[in-house]
Amino acid sequence: MLKLKMPTAGTPYIFSDILHAKIGLFQSNRVFSKFRDILKEYLNVENLLFINSGTTANYIIYKVLKQIRKRVDQVEIILPAYTAPSLLLPIEAEGLTPVLVDIDPSTFNLDITKVAEKLNSKTLAVMPVHMFGLPCEVESLLKLTDGSDIFILEDGASALGTTVNKQHIGTTAPFGFYSLNRGKNVSTLAGGIVVLKNDDYSELFQQYVNELTTLHPLAQFIMFLKFIGLSLAVRPFTYTLMSPIVSKFKYTTLHSHFDSFKYTTMQAALGINIWKRxxxxxxxxxxxxxxxxxxxxxxxxxxxxxxxxxxxxxxxxxxxxxxxxxxxxxxxxxxxxxxxxxxxxxxxxxxxxxxxxxxxxxxxxxxxxxxxxxxxxxxxxxxxxxxxxxxxxxxxxxxx
Ligand SMILES: Cc1ncc(COP(=O)(O)O)c(C=O)c1O
CATH class of the missing domain: 3.90.1150.10 (Aspartate Aminotransferase, domain 1)
Structure with a gap:
């Protein structure tokens, strides 16, 4: 008898997700505002922006931080020594310097007590990463850097839905981001969200998002086909049958490059339907x-x-x-x-x-x-x- 295998990750898609994604292929940009409003209410933030990945979200945050920093020699980004290696790509792309801090063996996250010794006049930002969905302490980092020119930005890529005292992680610091990539807590095949606690820099962020290229309609249709494949691959029965193929799509090598483009209407329509549950x-x-x-x-x-x-x-x-x-x-x-x-x-x-x-x-x-x-x-x-x-x-x- 066929022994069913449980997928390691994945949003369990339903038929209406496929239907909404299909309709989304032909929808106007208004679908973005609708999805944005749903998420603004869900996360309780003043603004947010969609892009193609968590990595691009992080990249755009660095672009804005570089523009609003007090001094051009603020180039250092503090992050945990154990985290997703791809986090180094946008740091490198923006000509910034990663500065590592050890993790706390009890929380598996950034050791907050060791951050102070790395802060200096070159520090641009500290990035607490909420690894695996575990909340990383952010309040004390905000206190530590209060009154300085240092920004705190939260990586909530793999922790969408985690709350501390009923507040969503990723929304305590002024800047944060989430990933909607496959394998994340909620997935629209791929995707990223920049979260802005307040509206101060919304226009600047929007400018950078506007500059990104729009995926060609054919590429969007191929994305839709990939989504159908993924929706099958995340169910135990089809996952078991498809596992030799699925294993080829799992990330096993380090990314050395990332693409940046706009989020698609298909993904926003899919997101709206997923958010109902x-x-x-x-x-x-x-x-x-x-x-x-x-x-x-x-x-x-x-x-x-x-x-x-x-x-x-x-x-x-x-x-x-x-x-x-x-x-x-x-x-x-x-x-x-x-x-x-x-x-x-x-x-x-x-x-x-x-x-x-x-x-x-x-x-x-x-x-x-x-x-x-x-x-x-x-x-x-x-x-x-x-x-x-x-x-x-x-x-x-x-x-x-
Ligand atoms: C902690 C963390 N940050 C950022 C990212 C990047 O997100 P994306 O895959 O959407 O670019 C990932 C992806 O694995 C991640 O795990």
Whole structure:
């Protein structure tokens, strides 16, 4: 009998999503304002802009920060040593300099206490990244930089839906961004959102977005076909049948380049339809995260992340750190036998991927290195049900 495999990530699309995306191909730009209004209300921000990816959103924020900075020698961007390597691309594209800070082994996110020592007159921005859907502390960074010329920008790419004290992450600092790429908490195949807490620089942002090219109608139609493929690939039955093909589309190599273009009407129409069930999709990630925390916490040799009490974490992936790498391998195998695929992304911290960010002697960011080398990511998405969590629990009990 065919053993069903659970996809590692993905928005469970429904038939009406395909229908709305198809109609969206022929809609006018008004669909953007409609989607913007829905998201402004959802995120409770004054403004936001859509573009083709989280990377482009980040890139445009740097362009604006460079224009509004007080001094031209403000070129340094502080970010965690363990995060998505692609975050270095827009930094490089804008001629800025990445400055790494170690992560906190208990939160798996940027170690806020180590940021102060990296701040100097060249600092342009600090970027707390809400990795895996885990909220990174932002308030204390705002306090730390209060009265200075330093900007805080939040990377909420993989944490759409996570809130702290009922406020969405990505909306505490003046600037933030989300990704709507495939595999993210909500996906319109690809996409990015720049989030502006207040309206001060909206026009400047809009100018940069206006300068981006519009995808050719044929490219938009191909995008629609890809979306149909993705909508099949995120369901267990079709994922199982298609997995040899799907694996070819998974990101396995480092990106060395990013394209920037405008968001499409097809994606906005799709987004509007998905947002009708956003609370359900998010709630399931939050509940699955809580259930997985119960499965993994207080087990010898497993470290689970500390989540602030007032936070609801919409996990993109549920991260655990396993000290014994042989046990990690056994757990992965046990889970795979049950059709549950796990991931190890990213297996190296930034300073090991890019040696120019490393320094001779002792590892400058040992917590980031340990996390990268011992991490295991468990899928928490909306299609994971109680029965899958129970299967995961049995596999964990067989190994630990
Ligand atoms: C933490 C983080 N930031 C930014 C990005 C970039 O987003 P996008 O893939 O939409 O360019 C990613 C994508 O993997 C990410 O995980």
């Amino acid at each position: 956003i609370n359900d999709l998010t709630e399931r990630r939050i509940e699955n995260g809580k259930a997985l925390l119960n499965v993994f916490k207080n087990r010898n040799g497993i470290i689970t992340p500390v989540i602030p009490e007032d936070a609801e974490a919409a996990f993109n992936q549920f991260p655990i750190v396993i000290d014994d790498l042989k046990k990690r391998k056994r757990l992965q195998k046990e889970l795979l036998n049950q059709g549950i695929e796990t991931t190890l992304m990213y297996e190296k911290p930034l300073h090991h991927i890019f040696p120019e960010l490393n320094s001779p002697g002792d590892d400058p960011f040992p917590n980031a290195t340990y996390l990268a080398e011992h991490l295991l990511l468990i899928p928490p998405h909306a299609q994971i049900r109680c029965s899958t969590i129970n299967t995961i629990k049995e596999a964990v009990e067989a190994v630990f």
